[in-house]
Amino acid sequence: MAEKVLDVVDLETHFISDGKVVKAVDGVSFHLYKGETLGIVGESGSGKSVTSLSVMQLLRNTPGKIVGGTIQFGTLDIAHASDKQMRKIRGNQISMIFQEPMTSLNPVYKIGRQLTEGIILHKNVSKKEATQRAQQMLEKVGIPRAKQILNEYPHQLSGGMRQRVMIAMAMACDPEILIADEPTTALDVTIQAQILELMNELRETSQTSILMITHDLGVVAEMCDRVVVMYAGQIVEEAPIEALFAQPKHPYTQGLLASIPKLGEEVEELTSISGTVPTPETMPSGCRFEPRCPYAMARCKEQNPVLKADEDGRVYRCWLQEEGSHE
């Protein structure tokens, strides 16, 4: 697992609206190894989706702009790549699955046409070969009657089936990286279980690296090897999956883990993090979590700590690191 397929360094993506600058992603660095699943966890507004859109260069027609940092993919820096270079990569070497399978498929084209479009474009094959490949992919993702489904429209399929089609489409060109942005959030639990199982199977057979963006810590625990926790546009903790759940280091991660009710566990009151995620207007000048942090100190108000490893090699962004243990 030594080979890095993606290396993001100091990524900064800003949105400009009404002359105001919103720093949606503010100095984010992470890397993805070959064949691993990296989770990016955070609540709404944490910048996790904008990070993934930046990696895909999908912010061109929005007020968003990558203003700093690099996204190294092989020899190419995606942050500074041209549209032409990106067209070759998107859907081919890096592909993406979105949350809402209904809005990700074009309602007026048949499944077959939507699936073969990318294959024809990237693999330079005939329509017939592409159709064969499309059918194979549908069978691979467990769609019954694959041949007929090619001739059907998205509205004829259920939510779970549509998400399978999306996965088939994303995997059709054997991408090196699959970015999954809340891939199961819109699905029911029993269907979610099917899709997660499918993604794990595909990963084992194809060695694709997966960047899993989600707010669901249960999904993270089941799918990921490593996790990056984001809060207000920055990474606050990065850890291997077992370490993160066994011993979360950052007070935000601790609060997040404590606030989910767990099946089979009885507690009268859930732990909760007081307050709300800061808006761009109320962004604290020091540590961004300081207003909600139970351990906040005077120093936290003034300076934002840096993300770094402690003596045990655990990486998190907190002044408590220097104060010693806070358990």
Added chain:
Amino acid sequence: MSDVLVEVKNLKKYFGGKKSLFNRHPDTVKAVDNVSFEIYKGETLGIVGESGCGKSTTGKMIMNLLEPTEGSVVFQGKDLTELTGQKGRAARQKFQMIFQDPYASLNPRMTVRQLLTEPFKIHGIEKKNERAKVNKLLELVGLNAYHADRYPHEFSGGQRQRIVIARALALNPDLIVADEPVSALDVSIQSQILNLMKKLQRELGLTYLFIAHDLSVVEHISDRVGVMYLGNMVELTDKKSLYREPLHPYTQALLSAVPVADPTVKKQRVILKGDLPSPSDPPTGCVFHTRCPFAMTQCKQNKPVLQDIRGDQHFVACHLYNGSAESEAKLKKQIL
């Protein structure tokens, strides 16, 4: 807790089915198909199920927001489904609802004060001490008196849901029907709202009907839980029995499908094959037999009845527990 507050009897809701010029052979969608249960005073009854199982439709019928095709909702000896107009509205005073989306539940052009006094206006309650009442309500849900003159857009999602709850409390209701009240909220906010709802229940003696798809949230807040599938109640019991010893194969699959936030746990998972059948063309017999790993021949023919199979208030609608030789054999296999 043995006093019955609301009794739901044989509730049905069929949508469509009307012939029209363009639709000569209309499909009837059986959204809720013969559901009966009781809500006890002071308890939280959770209803779980996946999308399309009829849990929200059931909630709306109890609120009298939808007219049932058949069946009754009995409250204080009266059948609410038969009350209309002024009487219906008066009866509804005691039932309040909280919806999923706090952004859509509040009129953006009204201040919090206007929103919170609206219930009094609708029910013609005199205006005395309005200011004090609003302050009291805001305080109850953890907001401050100075919030009263702000508009909904000035609040975050969690705060808006608090306002929605305050509004539901304005008329001292007996029952609050909460339809996915926390699913639009982030986890850290979700726990704040769940804690608030529990606190209010303790302080005000409220009864909740808590409708949600998230099994762990329902387990946390409920005393008893009902599981719905395709318009039918398939299992109903107290939460301990349901989560420790689910009897219906659907409940078993549903519980095993929930991802656990603990990477050291490797779950034995029952993965259900296929999708939910269309409610306009539900399977014959037991509605779950098309996806059930234990389906028998009789499941295709006869619809099982929800019954207390062991006399311990654990209701389940499944042929596996009818004592026949075939089901006994299946059950044994299931345990192995």
